[in-house]
Amino acid sequence: MSVLNLGIDAGNYRAKTAGPYGVDSYRTAICSWFKRNIEEDFGEDDMEFEYNGRKGFAGTLASYEDMFGESGMYGDNKAHDDTVIRVLLAIYRYTQKYCPGFLRFNIIVGQPIATHKPSEKKKLIDMLVGPHKIIVNRKTFHYTIEQVKVVAEGTGAFFASPKSGRIHIIDIGSGTVNLATLTDAKHINQSSGTFNYGVETTGGRDNVDNLARAVIQSTTKLRWREEEPIYVCGGVTEEVIPVLSERYKNVQPIIPQLNSHNGMQIHLPTFANAIGFYELARQLYE
Ligand SMILES: Nc1ncnc2c1ncn2[C@@H]1O[C@H](COP(=O)(O)OP(=O)(O)OP(=O)(O)O)[C@@H](O)[C@H]1O
Numbered sequence: 001m002s003v004l005n006l007g008i009d010a011g012n013y014r015a016k017t018a019g020p021y022g023v024d025s026y027r028t029a030i031c032s033w034f035k036r037n038i039e040e041d042f043g044e045d046d047m048e049f050e051y052n053g054r055k056g057f058a059g060t061l062a063s064y065e066d067m068f069g070e071s072g073m074y075g076d077n078k079a080h081d082d083t084v085i086r087v088l089l090a091i092y093r094y095t096q097k098y099c100p101g102f103l104r105f106n107i108i109v110g111q112p113i114a115t116h117k118p119s120e121k122k123k124l125i126d127m128l129v130g131p132h133k134i135i136v137n138r139k140t141f142h143y144t145i146e147q148v149k150v151v152a153e154g155t156g157a158f159f160a161s162p163k164s165g166r167i168h169i170i171d172i173g174s175g176t177v178n179l180a181t182l183t184d185a186k187h188i189n190q191s192s193g194t195f196n197y198g199v200e201t202t203g204g205r206d207n208v209d210n211l212a213r214a215v216i217q218s219t220t221k222l223r224w225r226e227e228e229p230i231y232v233c234g235g236v237t238e239e240v241i242p243v244l245s246e247r248y249k250n251v252q253p254i255i256p257q258l259n260s261h262n263g264m265q266i267h268l269p270t271f272a273n274a275i276g277f278y279e280l281a282r283q284l285y286e
């Protein structure tokens with residue numbers, strides 16, 4: 001069997017995966033293993049896993065346990081163990097759903113713009129590359145990640161729907177906001193950045209208007225101009241666009257276009273990074 005190319009956006013709220021068959025996503029909460037007296041179903045993404053001596057639950061089930069305060073790392077660095085588990089579970093779900101049998105992978109993953117530095121990228125690549133053994137729902141899987149590239153979140157979303165000229169991308173996540181500027185597909189460092197707040201750290205989905213106003217403040221620090229085109233992605237895209245439009249004249253969602261085996265697929269803006277990463281993977285690895 002050949003090598004499967006995947007784009008994996010292992011977000012702190014949900015992982016989004018894109019590949020040649022379509023997309024997948026699951027809730028990325030992780031909690032320690034405990035004896036379940038009642039085996040209740042919380043979601044189709046409930047998973048029991050064991051990796052490197054660490055045993056736990058992931059998915060919606062784990063998100064309920066998280067409420068009693070375990071992990072929930074809404075931070076701006078993804079070079080940590082949880083990212084490896086999230087990526088392996090993304091691979092598990094994707095292959096189970098679309099293409100069981102694939103065991104070797106070339107992937108592109110994301111890192112917030114702020115921590116998108118050579119040393120942090122190397123750390124993440126070293127953690128991901130190579131053979132991995134993971135047990136999911138009591139079945140053992142041996143996966144090999146052959147090649148990994150790390151791309152900046154927000155900037156990577158561009159490749160899900162490329163545009164020419166100078167444009168901005170706003171990627172609002174659970175714990176971070178990535179603000180990217182590109183000119184003809186080139187990342188412009190001085191007008192891009194990561195801000196350390198997001199939906200889950202500012203009062204949740206019910207409070208997105210205030211969050212969107214904070215994002216406007218952050219964009220003015222980067223000297224974005226009101227007439228420049230702005231493309232929005234992330235889990236609250238639809239909710240924030242009306243507020244962002246109070247300041248910016250040309251705000252639109254990113255409509256990700258996935259080149260699948262069966263032709264072009266259109267997906268929700270939340271998949272923009274994953275699909276952008278996959279597009280880059282296709283170009284890089286094929
Ligand atoms: N399926 C969903 N149902 C309900 N709310 C959602 C869903 N997906 C996303 N959200 C909301 O949108 C927010 C942002 O989600 P998103 O997937 O963009 O975050 P993330 O990429 O996981 O986080 P980060 O980029 O900070 O690592 C979440 O915090 C949540 O409030």
Ligand SMILES: [Mg+2]
Nearest residue numbers: 011172173174
């Ligand atoms: Mg995100």
